[in-house]
Amino acid sequence: MKKWIGVLFYCGILLGSTNDATMVFLTIYPGARAVGMGGAFVSIGDDATTLYYNPGAIGFFEKNEVLLQHSNWLTGLWPDMYYEFLGFIKPILPYGNIGIQGIYLTTGETEATLEDGSTIARFRNFDFATGVSYGTKIGENMGLGISAKIVYSFLAPDWLVRKIYPETGGGGSALTYAFDFGMLYKFKFPRGLNFGVSLLHVGPSVKFTKRGGDADPLPYTLKTGFSYRPFYTKAHKLTAAFEITKVIVNLFQDWRDEGFDYVWEDTWKNVGIEYTYYDFISARVGYFEDRAGDRTGFTFGGGVSFKSFIFDIGVDSNIYSFETDNYRISLGYRF
Secondary structure, eight states: OOOOOOOTTTTTHHHHHGOOOOOOOGGGGHHHHHHHHHTOTTTTTTTTTTHHHGGGGGGGGGEEEEEEEEEEETTTTOOEEEEEEEEEEOOOOOOOOOOEEEEEEEEEEEEOOOOTTTTTEEEEEEEEEEEEEEEETTTTTEEEEEEEEEEEOSOOOOHHHHOOOGGSSOEEEEEEEEEEEEEEETTTTTTTTEEEEEEEEOOOOOOOOSSSSBBOOOEEEEEEEEEEEEESSSSSEEEEEEEEEETTTTHHHHHHOOOOOHHHTEEEEEEEEEEEEEETEEEEEEEETTTTEEEEEEEEEEEEEEETTEEEEEGGGGGGGGGGOOOOEEEEEEO
């Protein structure tokens, strides 16, 4: 009997995954700064990763910004896996602001072998999403935004899926589209208090096989939270943020069948603090809790700004129940 060995990380997508959602790479947090703050960024949104977290913050940008992020991601599971993010925001005042984002994740090279150990294929798994965003201010205190994106996932070549699983008629990849919606509100009083909310990855369900099986939904995600700056002077800036993140696929069914306690346990909690000295050097610490997914622990990071350049590093290795290195490195430029 032939056996397909290789796709450890992705096999759950063919068989069903958390919350019955697929393309779960969309739930990975980008950006070293946000990760250092435990992912609590929906109510902050003042660097280009807000294209992912909350497009409602785009309208507050007054300068162009480009940001690149690289991460050797979850190397404890797969040594060659890495995750990339690119974001660019451009003001087009007085008409609002626009942005472009891209996400790429790969495990590296994968081998498909027979039970006798012979290799029949080598290929590279990858996930990719790219989109455009628009955001504008409503008055002085509110920003609204929307993103439209194309999402593509490649698990295995079509011929290989047909060979190993002939009943499926082939497959191994999926293409769809999705939308994000966001709002950021900056309170006049108390000054420094922000509220953010976003609904992410809303789009049609997808299938990775040509025949049989049901289509699985995207990981529709609701993020909401507050941030507060108790002091914001030329020399010292302190920001604290708290938010909750919920993959809302099957939310009402889970509530009905399992109760509120189960739904709350399966809700991610994000807490973060950032201190910045003279807009030059920053230190960050955060806490992330996902009890249902067995991811709980502290995150940390820091950054340096010089003229128009911003360099950040964020680490969330400690939230995982297995040993791994998880560093995100971001480089931004404002002009």
